[in-house]
Amino acid sequence: MVFRKMAEELGKENLFRIESAATSSEEIGNDIYPPMKTALQKRGYPCYAHAARQTVRGDYDRWDYLIGMDDENIRSMRRIYGADPEGKISMLMDWAGEPGEEIDDPWYTRDFAGALAQIEAGCSGLMKACMSRQKAFAGKRITAVPRPYADLHCDTLYTAWRTGAADIFQMDGAMADVSKIVQGGCRLQLYAIFMPSPEEKREFVHPYPGDDAYIDALHDIFMHTVQQHQDVFAAAKNMQEVECNAAAGKVSGMLSMEDGRAVAGSFEKIRHFHDMGIRVMGLTWNHANCFGYPNSQDRKEMQKGLTAFGKEAISCMEETGMLIDVSHLSDGGFWDVARLCRRPFIASHSNCRALNPHPRSMTDEMIRALASGGGIMGLNFCPIFLSRNLKQRKSSIDDLARQLRHRIRVGGLECAAVGTDFDGIGGELEIPSADRMPDFFEALEQRGFSSYELEHICWLNTERVFRDVIG
Numbered sequence: 001m002v003f004r005k006m007a008e009e010l011g012k013e014n015l016f017r018i019e020s021a022a023t024s025s026e027e028i029g030n031d032i033y034p035p036m037k038t039a040l041q042k043r044g045y046p047c048y049a050h051a052a053r054q055t056v057r058g059d060y061d062r063w064d065y066l067i068g069m070d071d072e073n074i075r076s077m078r079r080i081y082g083a084d085p086e087g088k089i090s091m092l093m094d095w096a097g098e099p100g101e102e103i104d105d106p107w108y109t110r111d112f113a114g115a116l117a118q119i120e121a122g123c124s125g126l127m128k129a130c131m132s133r134q135k136a137f138a139g140k141r142i143t144a145v146p147r148p149y150a151d152l153h154c155d156t157l158y159t160a161w162r163t164g165a166a167d168i169f170q171m172d173g174a175m176a177d178v179s180k181i182v183q184g185g186c187r188l189q190l191y192a193i194f195m196p197s198p199e200e201k202r203e204f205v206h207p208y209p210g211d212d213a214y215i216d217a218l219h220d221i222f223m224h225t226v227q228q229h230q231d232v233f234a235a236a237k238n239m240q241e242v243e244c245n246a247a248a249g250k251v252s253g254m255l256s257m258e259d260g261r262a263v264a265g266s267f268e269k270i271r272h273f274h275d276m277g278i279r280v281m282g283l284t285w286n287h288a289n290c291f292g293y294p295n296s297q298d299r300k301e302m303q304k305g306l307t308a309f310g311k312e313a314i315s316c317m318e319e320t321g322m323l324i325d326v327s328h329l330s331d332g333g334f335w336d337v338a339r340l341c342r343r344p345f346i347a348s349h350s351n352c353r354a355l356n357p358h359p360r361s362m363t364d365e366m367i368r369a370l371a372s373g374g375g376i377m378g379l380n381f382c383p384i385f386l387s388r389n390l391k392q393r394k395s396s397i398d399d400l401a402r403q404l405r406h407r408i409r410v411g412g413l414e415c416a417a418v419g420t421d422f423d424g425i426g427g428e429l430e431i432p433s434a435d436r437m438p439d440f441f442e443a444l445e446q447r448g449f450s451s452y453e454l455e456h457i458c459w460l461n462t463e464r465v466f467r468d469v470i471g
Helices: 025-042 075-081 112-137 156-163 178-183 211-228 239-247 267-275 299-303 308-320 331-340 364-372 397-411 434-446 451-469
Strands: 017-022 048-057 060-066 149-151 186-194 233-235 251-258 278-282 323-325 376-379 416-418
Touching: 149 416, 149 434, 149 451, 156 186, 156 211, 178 186, 178 251, 178 434, 186 211, 186 239, 186 278, 186 434, 186 451, 211 233, 211 251, 233 239, 239 251, 239 451, 267 278, 267 308, 299 331, 308 323, 308 331, 323 451, 331 364, 364 376, 364 397, 376 397, 376 451, 397 416, 397 434, 416 451, 434 451
Parallel strands: 149 186, 186 251, 233 251, 251 278, 278 323, 376 416
Antiparallel strands: 017 060, 048 060
């Protein structure tokens, strides 16, 4: 058997793997791989055995052992990292030949140090990415294969501020802290600066400092997390930075704002928030503000549109490169946005009113209008937004799948995205946190969603919209 040097394999679109052919599975299992795995694991590299994927090539049994977290040919590395940090998806080792042929492979000669040196020289970026991911896993077992995805909304920063946490890397009880989104295979997480209502302010254990100081405080928590955990987490202000972060094995965090009241009718404030790194503006929450009016059970309130400032602000935000988010907005406000926007807009965490009569959800006509403008709507995991039962306490995968399938049926595949609302929702959640997102996507596959559909839902639709609007 002849060892093909790594340099000859770099640049080939093959699975990032160690692959072997041998005369029997016993030879592979008992003679070759255990010392190989031991050597890799001692160096701190994750090494997962996928012996179940045994295939036959001629007279040989082939078992793939991955240094990474996937088990599915070339898409494995693309799904996890997006691109090889070195610009190549590399096969590390490949044996081929006939029994009895002279062996000059370093694994067979037990020159593990030499082989590892070759691996590190050729794929150092990928190895660092694996090690960064392994740090976040901290020995936890993944039950399904991570798939890169974007989550358009979570309230983790607000949770951190309210509880006095210094950063959002690892928080007791949090659903979308950085350690969990890393475990779940997230590529881009939108962290919302949620503006608390007067009702919520009364529950704070410390005085509310005012909107501007509060926004600065949440921004500081986000940036402190970036600085303290830059091996796995990085801020992003555009899609090029997201790509660079993914190539370095890092999850990207991007800032959004939920409730634009702090804009206070000032175009300069919009530009100021953009300078801070905020790239998505949720026009309203559940109270009227300078942009417009919120969703409401009151029909007259629901028909109210954008304010005069809100209408002018649409073009200002589009020119600035800030995405407009209509989740929580009144129906009248939505139709004003749809009429005025020249670029795609989003509903970051909204569901379908045909399946859920809550006014927060979107009618089929609204979904079609959003989709016709190139926009996307993120699937909200909150139980009360999933079914006809507005008092429902359980968020099931079946209900989530129905919500996804309906928006695809009405608006087309290109409008479907993910917007979990983690750390802003409660109840009994079948997918309770970001580290369980691989299980969610696997469950969707089991319910008939194709890989093509999931690639669009998880990443491609969001990538298209964000690249178009924020660059």
